[in-house]
Amino acid sequence: MSSATPTSTFWRPWTPVAAATDPVVMVEGRGTRVRDADGTWYVDGISGMMNASCGHGHPRLLQAAARQLEQLAHFELSAFTHPAAEALAAGLARLLPGDLGETFLVNSGSEATEAAMRIVSQYWRNMGAPRDRVITFQAGYHGSTALAQKLSGLPSNASDWAAPFPIDHVRLPVPPRELRSAGGAEALAGAFATALAAGPPAAAVMVEPLLNVGGGIVLPAGFLTELRRLCDQYGTLLVLDEVFCGFGRTGRMFGFDHDGVTPDLVTMSKGISGGYVPLAAVSTTPEIKGSFRHEPMIGGLRYGHTTSGHAVACAVAAETLEVIADEGLVGNAKVRGSELLSGLRELEDHPSVIDVRGLGLVATIEVDEQETASAVVAEARRGGLIIRSQGTAIMVMPPLITTAADVAETVQLMAQALARVTSSADHRLHAVHQ
Ligand SMILES: Cc1ncc(COP(=O)(O)O)c(C=O)c1O
CATH class of the missing domain: 3.40.640.10 (Type I PLP-dependent aspartate aminotransferase-like (Major domain))
Known part of the structure; x- marks a missing residue:
C-alpha cells in the first residue's frame, strides 16, 4: 500500500489530524475500478465519493x-x-x-x-x-x-x-x-x-x-x-x-x-x-x-x-x-441493487450483523459495534474492495454501471471481509494494526 508522506501538507476532511493512518493514494479510475499508486486495482464500492454513478473515465x-x-x-x-x-x-x-x-x-x-x-x-x-x-x-x-x-x-x-x-x-x-x-x-x-x-x-x-x-x-x-x-x-x-x-x-x-x-x-x-x-x-x-x-x-x-x-x-x-x-442506468441500479441485496442478505447469520437493508445500489450492513464496521471496511480494502462505514453501518454504493459480475465479486469480497472479523477481540486487533 502506498502512503502519503507523514509530512504531508494536505489537511484531509473529516479525518482526525492526529490519526496514525496512511491513506491509500488513488491515482486512476476506469469503469467500476480504481487503482492506487502501487498499482493495486480495487472494486469501487463507494462510487468515488458516492457520486461517480456513470463510473470512472467515461x-x-x-x-x-x-x-x-x-x-x-x-x-x-x-x-x-x-x-x-x-x-x-x-x-x-x-x-x-x-x-x-x-x-x-x-x-x-x-x-x-x-x-x-x-x-x-x-x-x-x-x-x-x-x-x-x-x-x-x-x-x-x-x-x-x-x-x-x-x-x-x-x-x-x-x-x-x-x-x-x-x-x-x-x-x-x-x-x-x-x-x-x-x-x-x-x-x-x-x-x-x-x-x-x-x-x-x-x-x-x-x-x-x-x-x-x-x-x-x-x-x-x-x-x-x-x-x-x-x-x-x-x-x-x-x-x-x-x-x-x-x-x-x-x-x-x-x-x-x-x-x-x-x-x-x-x-x-x-x-x-x-x-x-x-x-x-x-x-x-x-x-x-x-x-x-x-x-x-x-x-x-x-x-x-x-x-x-x-x-x-x-x-x-x-x-x-x-x-x-x-445506458439505462436507473434500471440497471434497480436490477443490480436487488442482486446485491440478496447476496448480502446471505451474510445475515454472522453474529455481528444486526440488519441488512438496501434500495437500488445503496446496500447497508448494520453491525453491533462501530469498531466492527471499521474493521470490516479495512479488511475489505485489503481484499480489493473499497466500501465505507458510517457509525455501525457498513455501506456499499457502487457506480450505476455495475455489472452482475461486479456484484458477485463484491458480495464475495464482503463475505470474506466479514468472516475475517469474527469477534470484538478480533476487530480491536485489526484496528491496532490498521
Ligand atoms: C443527503 C445529502 N445531502 C447533502 C450532502 C452535502 O453535500 P456536499 O458534501 O456536496 O456538500 C450530502 C453529502 O454527503 C448528502 O448525502
Whole structure:
C-alpha cells in the first residue's frame, strides 16, 4: 500500500489530524475500478465519493468537459447566461415531476441546502407571512456549511454556534430495521405530525428519501406520501434532499419517485455530474420563484458563488443526464441493487450483523459495534474492495454501471471481509494494526 508522506501538507476532511493512518493514494479510475499508486486495482464500492454513478473515465463525460473548456470555461451569470446552464436547467425540468421547472445552480450539496433554506425563508417573507421553523430528521444529513450542519442532529455535525432559525430534529421512533415492519411508516409519519403540531407553523420540512450519512436508513414505503399530506395540511413547504438519492442511486430516477410524491423544493448534487465536476442544484416551482418578483434590483435571490453554474460543470451534468438515459442506468441500479441485496442478505447469520437493508445500489450492513464496521471496511480494502462505514453501518454504493459480475465479486469480497472479523477481540486487533 502506498502512503502519503507523514509530512504531508494536505489537511484531509473529516479525518482526525492526529490519526496514525496512511491513506491509500488513488491515482486512476476506469469503469467500476480504481487503482492506487502501487498499482493495486480495487472494486469501487463507494462510487468515488458516492457520486461517480456513470463510473470512472467515461469518454462522453470527458469529451463534454473538454469541449466546454475549449469553448468557454465560465462566465458571469447574473447579467449573462450560457448555453450549458440553460441546457442543464431544461434537462432537469424534463426529468423532475410536477412543475419543479425553476432551477438555481450552485457547487455542492451543502450550498444547495443553504440556497433552499434561503429560498424558503424569503418565500414566507415575500408572502407577507414570515415563518422560520424547520423540521428535519435527527439522523438526517444535509451538508457541512454552518447552516446545513445545524439541520442535522448527528454527533459528527455538532457545533458550538447557534442556528439562525429554530430547528426541530425528529428522532426515529423505532430502530432502522423495525421501520420495515408493519406500522413503520405510520410511526414515522406520526413523529413528524407531532413535530408539526408542536410549535408555530413550520416554514419547511426537509428530509432525505433515504438517510445516507445517518446510516443508510431505508425509509418505509408510504412515509413520504404521508409527509406530503401533513405538509399540505399545515401549509408547510416540503424540501426533499436528493443529493445522495437523485439520478438513479435508489433504482428510480429520484428517491421520492418510490412514493410518487412531488416536493416544493428539491436539492440535488453528487450523481448530477457523475462526480466529474462539482455541481449542485435546487429546483422549485414558478409560484415560489415568482414570489421574488418584487425584490429590488440587487435582489432576486441574494445568494450565489463565483462558480455557481460553472459552464464546464453544467456541460458535464447535461451530458450525464443523457448518459444515464442512453445506458439505462436507473434500471440497471434497480436490477443490480436487488442482486446485491440478496447476496448480502446471505451474510445475515454472522453474529455481528444486526440488519441488512438496501434500495437500488445503496446496500447497508448494520453491525453491533462501530469498531466492527471499521474493521470490516479495512479488511475489505485489503481484499480489493473499497466500501465505507458510517457509525455501525457498513455501506456499499457502487457506480450505476455495475455489472452482475461486479456484484458477485463484491458480495464475495464482503463475505470474506466479514468472516475475517469474527469477534470484538478480533476487530480491536485489526484496528491496532490498521
Ligand atoms: C443527503 C445529502 N445531502 C447533502 C450532502 C452535502 O453535500 P456536499 O458534501 O456536496 O456538500 C450530502 C453529502 O454527503 C448528502 O448525502
